[in-house]
Amino acid sequence: MRMQVALPSRVDLRPRRLVWVLLGLMGIGLVVAVVRFANGIGAISDLSNTYPWGFWISFDLFTGVAIGSGAFVMAAAVYIFELKEFRPLLRPSVLTGFLGYIMVILALLVDLGRPERIWHLMIYWNHTSILFEIGVCVMSYTAVLAIEFAPVLFEGLKLETWARRIHRYIMPFVILGVVLSTLHQSSLGSLLLIQPEKLHALWWTPLLPVFFFVSAVAIGLAMIILESSLSASAFGRGLETPLLEKLARAAMVVSGIYLLMKFGELAWTGELGLLLSSGSMSLLFWAELILGSVVPLVLFAIPRFRHSPKGLLVGATILLAGMILNRFDVSWFAIRRLTDVGYIPTLPEISISVAIFSFGILAFILAARYLPLLDPQEKTSAPAEIAGAHG
Amino acid sequence: MSDRRASASRRDFLKLGGSSLGALALGAALPAPVAQAARRQGLLDSRGGGVIPTLCEMCVWRCGVLARVRDGRVVKLEGNPDHPHSRGRLCARGQSGLMTTYDPDRVLQPLVRVGARGAGTFRKASWDEALDLTAQKMLQIRDRYGPQAMIFSSTHNLSQTQFENLLGAYGSPNYGTQRSLCFNSMVTAFLVTYGIEEPARNYDNVEYILLVGRNLAEAISTSETGALIEALARGAKLVYLDPRFTKTAAKATEWIPIRPGTDAAFLLAMIHIIVEEHIGDCDFVQQYVQGCQQLPQAMAEYTPEWAETKTGVPADTIRRIAHEFAAAKRQALAHPGWRTSNFVNSFQTERAIATLNAIVGNLFEPNGCLVAASPEASGVNLGKPPQPAYPRITAQRLDGVPWKYPMVPLKLGVFQELRDAILAGEPYQAHGWFISRQNPVLSLPDRRRTLQALERLDFVVDIDVVLNDTGWFADVVLPEASYLERYDPLSVLDGQVFLRQPVIEPQGEARSALWIYRQLGERLGLADFFQYVDEEDYLRQQLAPLGASLEDLKASGRLSVATSKTGEITFNTPSGKIEVYSETLANAGFSPWPTWEEPPAPEPGQFYLLTGKVGQHTQFATQNNQYLHKYQDEPRLWMNMDSAAALGLQDGDWVHVTSPVGRVRIRLLATPAIRPDCVYMPPGFGHFSKALRTAYGVGASDSDLHVTYVDPISGGQALSQTFVTVERA
Amino acid sequence: MPKPQPFAILLDATRCIDCRACMVACSVENNVPMDDTRIWVSGPGVFGDYPDLHRATIPYHCMHCLEPACASACPVAAWTKREDGPVVYDSARCIGCRYCMNACPFGVPHFDWNAGLLEQPLISKCSLCAHRLDAGEQPACVQTCLTGALRFGRRDEMIAEARKRIAENPGRYIDHVYGETENGGTSYLILSHVAFGLLGLPELGPRSVNEVSEKVMGTTIPFALGWAAVLAGVSAGVHLHNKRKEAAAQPVEEKE
């Protein structure tokens, strides 16, 4: 949903104006960040001892990591399963993933009380801490993504030999990347395992990591669809509808599996009753499942829908909305608090996220303009189109 | 409530609190103001660290303290396990005491007023200048109007004997203390009845406790509060009379939300039952009680049914409680109370309490729960510096004792009258006011009148540790060293002598009261009355008859003195008995029996305005202490939620409270914890001295509202007798 | 030799008068900033309908869990559970992620929300006055408690004392020592006359909240290695398979 807000097709997308808007938003965020670093997190946010984590964690961390999952899904598809047809989608996905993770780290630097000590994660190990694992994974995976993306950069810098050299040894990194992704995508779910009494029973289950992983795959697929659709319209690039159609089918299957698992788990633990009895919690649960799984399952099952660019876009957007709602639910809405202190994210708080997001989009636009996002080994669509789009 | 939210917005104190933690480190870089005496004594190591025994002064209970010092700074106060009051424990105020010493708003140099009185503009002055000026003004007043034109006032403190020495030597009969605002009715009643000021309580074996508005869980006396809770844990029953559901009420077996001012009716009915049914300790009564024969008849009219109409308490409840109380016999205790300044009939309430204890015989040693001896007068004879006789005083006392208040003990006085005499100029005009360790601008009722009185005077001098509301109106403010920075005369308790000694050297120019009084004495030409070289010399002279050395006392903080304890009960009354029937009262034209006097009651639409301590503050003194501020409840006007609803008011609303003499604005606390016909304001807030940066602007002062009503017998102020209206602000 | 029992604080809510001496003592003893506290009042205060009223509050602070979730959760191992009871904090490690605050089922750790980078924001919570224990003293709050509502001793003795009080005073207490089993057991034990939930104490089972997450975490390395092996295998398999297919279908250029 936020993606749409960021890049709605009606808005004048002439890059120059957009770039200024993005720079403006980043500027605002920067000012807010200065206040935050000078006077503390409390100075700009509504976070409190009752809400130690809020919008940044739900949006920038939980959502950010989830929507970065396209990279590992595509890497796995192209490199491990050698589904070469997806090559055109690989580089944009890896770039999105890479930028996404940088954005996550930027947000964490704002959210951490002592950002200057982030490296402590690497030296003071706590083998019982899920967050330790996530920290290590996210940092390592960002490095892996950098390596995966490096060829593109080198090509852009006309250092093709370097690009090829990296390409040659890419497989171990791909495998490492997929392993790291699997770990931290699922571990984001595990992060909540330590709150069995606080996270609502509709969501808390030892299977949280599995749910997170499966939904991350669905999110990754939907992200690629969404992003391809958007960049196609934004950059006037040809849309890989047949490829996306396949992804939609995959997303449909994953959604189905996810749905089965979710309801299966509730049935298994005898908690189906909660689906109706938990008031607003039940509503949230239904909303995320209907949006995130049921609707995509149904829509993508309709071939006509799946084959239309608009249908793909709509389906993917709805899926993402539902799944992002899930991330917000587990990390925010569905957590019982010990005091009745409330939490409403402040504008400055949101402006930080907006700034980071703007940075991501700007970086993507620049990369799309100046880097060969299309794998030169692939000739399915004309690279000239990229250059020719806006002139 | 000091939940985390409430304290979450208070970081500013760290910045404001120059003395608090951040600045402590800064201060450490300066030469450590460690107490030289303690160092000489070997209580401190070379780096100025160690533990020094001394006494708390955050309230008048004066618990024993072990002060921990590091690098010449007090870092923690612990209760002294060897002191009968603290027994190792300090209350919240005691724990916070080092912040009173390190209060960034401490006055550390003498101040002389430069602007208009009350404008709060002062300049710093040297001690010489400030003392010379004070002495000169006092001499001027004495020369022009006579010594009686100078009023002296001070609240219970260890150097008070030297304050009294100053006023005696100066020759003024006009002495104001907190007593008439606090316990006149209790002390007067017990003097009349038992011949002692305040009997001690013993909770060791107590089984049945009656507290008449003695809020021990909030108006804290560490040891007694602890003893009460201990007794309750043991299974003792507690019946608690208070129009408010206080923290003590919460611990009571039975809370009786009695109509204010009608406690005497309740108690008289209890006496009625006990004597009527002969369920008291008849042997004891026959032997020790004056008037025992006629007592049933004197109490005849006070039936529980009658009391019900006065108190609102069902007759059966009163009857049952009387039975239970009598059944507990010597293990019953009707507490004499402390701040018993509630109504003009409070003296009768206290007389009834004295009687109730007497008729169940609980004054009997060894098991009795009320001890007919006051703990302080425990037969320790201290020395004192030699001095000439005081000049003879011929002038009448301005407070009306004894010419207007024949029953009020000379020592107690009637402080409110003193203030009103300044305004009336009758029987003569006062011209100066010397105040030490007291905050009459807030503690006297009717603040506006107090300010008018101050306005009327030629000269006002105030000794304090901060610029409190009274100092704000003074001409000269003399900074006393805080209780952790000074010596004071010895404290005597339970046959032991306790020492207050400096834990750190005084900050700035602050000096002890002993020093200040002597300096003034010299400048007033009264040096003969202050024959001590310094504080230590004064203490040595005090200790001389005991043959004890000051050095020993400094190391241990206390000294046990052998006293002879007679097991025999003697009552220091004209008859030598417990005077339930008092000839003295009769002679003064009052009822010789404990009797019912109808107190005034509010009109419809009006509320009784109640006052009462909170556990986190002392009187009008500690609101600027940042630690206590941190853990205090927001001061609000308590009103029963039904009454609030009837007025269309909601919890948290701002309201105006209006009395015949004033009006304040305060936030409302709609609560079930108070009678529907009462409201309550915690005292001690609403400071207007801007020099109290933490306390300034917090809450409102009930002293703005209280009307000055004086009990004609005991001279006690009636602090529950002001009726107010409340409306949305 | 059997290990000595950890220390524990026993709070008897029926004795607590909400005087807050413990709180001031804690703030002074531990140099707690003015805008923070390690111990606070919890509970409904006055409740009921006039004149049938009740009151209940407790001082609330770290429970010093036997299996502390904060320590389990902290990514940089800033928390240590000492053998003698206290769960203590190493501020030099903390990165301020606040995961411990989420993890703690009692809502105990606080963060310095209004401290900027230079003021070095930290987590704060009760340390059971570990430094005082080291000096052979009681915690500052216990030491000063006027009413004996707070007591301190070996955990088994405190539990025995609590049980004794329940047994000797039928009807006075709820028949449960909070913290004996909650969250795997704690070193702050509470006796109460009102439901523990009213006092703000969460309902918790005998298993520590970190149990499942620690189990899952324990499988991470084996899982990662296994998963890497599977992926490598699949990759190799697919590659071989495709090679073979390619070889078989040499002439065909593009499939789609």
Ligand SMILES: Nc1nc2c(c(=O)[nH]1)N[C@H]1C(S)=C(S)[C@@H](COP(=O)(O)OP(=O)(O)OC[C@H]3O[C@@H](n4cnc5c(=O)[nH]c(N)nc54)[C@H](O)[C@@H]3O)O[C@H]1N2
């Ligand atoms: N924390 C703390 N402790 C203190 C002090 C302090 O300032 N702070 N001050 C010390 C001093 S100087 C004193 S005198 C004592 C005072 O100790 P207490 O004598 O206990 O006095 P208060 O708290 O002033 O008032 C007690 C109760 O009287 C109730 N009351 C008012 N009118 C009536 C009435 O007509 N009938 C009945 N039954 N109750 C009534 C009030 O609601 C209040 O709860 O406390 C001492 N201890």
Ligand SMILES: Nc1nc2c(c(=O)[nH]1)N[C@H]1C(S)=C(S)[C@@H](COP(=O)(O)OP(=O)(O)OC[C@H]3O[C@@H](n4cnc5c(=O)[nH]c(N)nc54)[C@H](O)[C@@H]3O)O[C@H]1N2
């Ligand atoms: N409305 C209302 N009025 C009341 C009461 C009430 O409950 N409500 N209570 C009444 C009772 S019980 C009493 S006892 C009186 C008390 O009335 P006061 O004695 O007038 O009041 P305190 O607040 O005790 O005043 C103590 C003053 O001494 C200062 N001080 C503190 N330490 C030192 C020191 O070491 N040296 C010097 N020189 N000064 C120091 C403080 O800053 C403060 O200004 O008030 C009475 N008046």
Ligand code: SF4
């Ligand atoms: S009762 Fe509290 S304030 Fe009063 S002397 Fe004792 S510790 Fe100090």
Ligand code: SF4
């Ligand atoms: S109560 Fe919370 S902070 Fe304290 S030890 Fe347990 S988990 Fe850790």
Ligand code: SF4
């Ligand atoms: S905030 Fe500090 S102590 Fe808490 S989990 Fe994070 S690093 Fe550990």
Ligand code: SF4
């Ligand atoms: S044990 Fe120490 S740190 Fe913990 S609350 Fe008590 S005084 Fe504070």
Ligand code: SF4
């Ligand atoms: S010191 Fe004791 S009585 Fe006072 S609030 Fe703390 S636990 Fe309760």
Ligand SMILES: [Mo]
């Ligand atoms: Mo008093």
